[in-house]
Amino acid sequence: MGFSPEYYERYAAVLNTALSKVAMYRPWKSLDPGPEYPVDVRFAAMPVLIKKDIRDNFPHGVLPSDMDIERGLASGEIQLAETSGTTDDRITNIWDQKWWDASERASWQLNSYMSEIATGDHHEAILVNPRNVGVISDDADLPMEKRRLSRFLYLNEKTDPTRWTSAYMDRMIQDLNIFQPVVLEANPSYLARLCRYIADKNRAVFQPGAIVFTYEYPTIHHYHQIRRIFSKVPLISSYGTTETGYVFMQCEKGKWHQNSEFCRVDFQPFLKEHGGPFLGRILVTILDNPWNYLVRFATGDIVRLEETGKCPCGRSSGLVLSSIEGRKVNLTLTCDGRLVTLFELDSIMGKLKDIDMYKLIQTDKNHYELYLVSRSTMLENMTEAAIMGLKKLYGQEADITVAYQSDIAPENSGKYLVSEALFPIDLDNYLDKQRI
Numbered sequence: 001m002g003f004s005p006e007y008y009e010r011y012a013a014v015l016n017t018a019l020s021k022v023a024m025y026r027p028w029k030s031l032d033p034g035p036e037y038p039v040d041v042r043f044a045a046m047p048v049l050i051k052k053d054i055r056d057n058f059p060h061g062v063l064p065s066d067m068d069i070e071r072g073l074a075s076g077e078i079q080l081a082e083t084s085g086t087t088d089d090r091i092t093n094i095w096d097q098k099w100w101d102a103s104e105r106a107s108w109q110l111n112s113y114m115s116e117i118a119t120g121d122h123h124e125a126i127l128v129n130p131r132n133v134g135v136i137s138d139d140a141d142l143p144m145e146k147r148r149l150s151r152f153l154y155l156n157e158k159t160d161p162t163r164w165t166s167a168y169m170d171r172m173i174q175d176l177n178i179f180q181p182v183v184l185e186a187n188p189s190y191l192a193r194l195c196r197y198i199a200d201k202n203r204a205v206f207q208p209g210a211i212v213f214t215y216e217y218p219t220i221h222h223y224h225q226i227r228r229i230f231s232k233v234p235l236i237s238s239y240g241t242t243e244t245g246y247v248f249m250q251c252e253k254g255k256w257h258q259n260s261e262f263c264r265v266d267f268q269p270f271l272k273e274h275g276g277p278f279l280g281r282i283l284v285t286i287l288d289n290p291w292n293y294l295v296r297f298a299t300g301d302i303v304r305l306e307e308t309g310k311c312p313c314g315r316s317s318g319l320v321l322s323s324i325e326g327r328k329v330n331l332t333l334t335c336d337g338r339l340v341t342l343f344e345l346d347s348i349m350g351k352l353k354d355i356d357m358y359k360l361i362q363t364d365k366n367h368y369e370l371y372l373v374s375r376s377t378m379l380e381n382m383t384e385a386a387i388m389g390l391k392k393l394y395g396q397e398a399d400i401t402v403a404y405q406s407d408i409a410p411e412n413s414g415k416y417l418v419s420e421a422l423f424p425i426d427l428d429n430y431l432d433k434q435r436i
């Protein structure tokens, strides 16, 4: 990883403005060793920004004192955007469309397929929960023209995908065939659901130039189900948040690259016994957004650094990741207390065949509840294989119950929950403080 001095000037500029003009950072000021110190040292001395800080200080405390939010809203330069999620999670953000578009455009350069086909006015179909983006209409089905917005077409207006009917999914297939998107952007679980239907009914569907996964973690089962239908289309994962814009993009060689023009990323490794030093969490600082000063924002993403620091694609600006391992909310613990990421759990679950979906809930130290949606007729074998795999991961003393369901609905956020622990896991206890 190498950064030119120009990047460090930009980091310093963001930090200086945040500390001197943004009220939210006032308590951080006394921790700053001062501008004469190297930028990395100054960043390392700063605390971590969490959603609560933004919520408590919104709107005037999160803005530089010389920025006038009323003027920005009145002129249309910015809007207010509420993120979906649980009450604890939900915050209002200042949405700067121009900056967002520029951040997205820069991310396309990190993948050769995208940089070739994405022009900025290309057709894009979007298959996500309308709670995240798009138009909600749970009762009436909307005609195509009501679901068009500039170059985009929203394929889904229903908040609960478990209620998609055959006719509704036929409409999605028809929409794709008519609209012929260059890019299909999708929540992987939503696209996997459509692909299971397409496979069952043996339908033909238009093949876009690329499929970009957003909002959710794509599991091994999602990949298999989607690959069956879109056998030659590049499947690309894009990672970011409403607050931070586009942070990582998967390149054509399968690794993830930092969108360095628009963000600084600080990596904090876990302790060795919890997967460190290459596994850890990230803190994101966004660059060049006059309306948003986010410094060391904890996005909740757990990532694994590429050990060589390099990628065969040759891109070298910023962090290179070998995997994104899910989010903090997806972490579980083994019976003897070791952190388990969704990636690690999924590598076990992905070996089980004939599973449409799964969800794993850890209720306490050694109790795990696994929910499966499967069309297998050999459920006893399936149960046995699942328990054996999970005991290998969590410990022989793990108490695992397996229950079969006909379907699993997404959370209120619109995203599917694949794994979680029902007790708090404080990452501070797992970070390698010597290396931070």
Ligand SMILES: [Zn+2]
Pocket: 251, 252, 253, 254, 255, 256, 257, 311, 312, 313, 314, 315
């Ligand atoms: Zn690469």
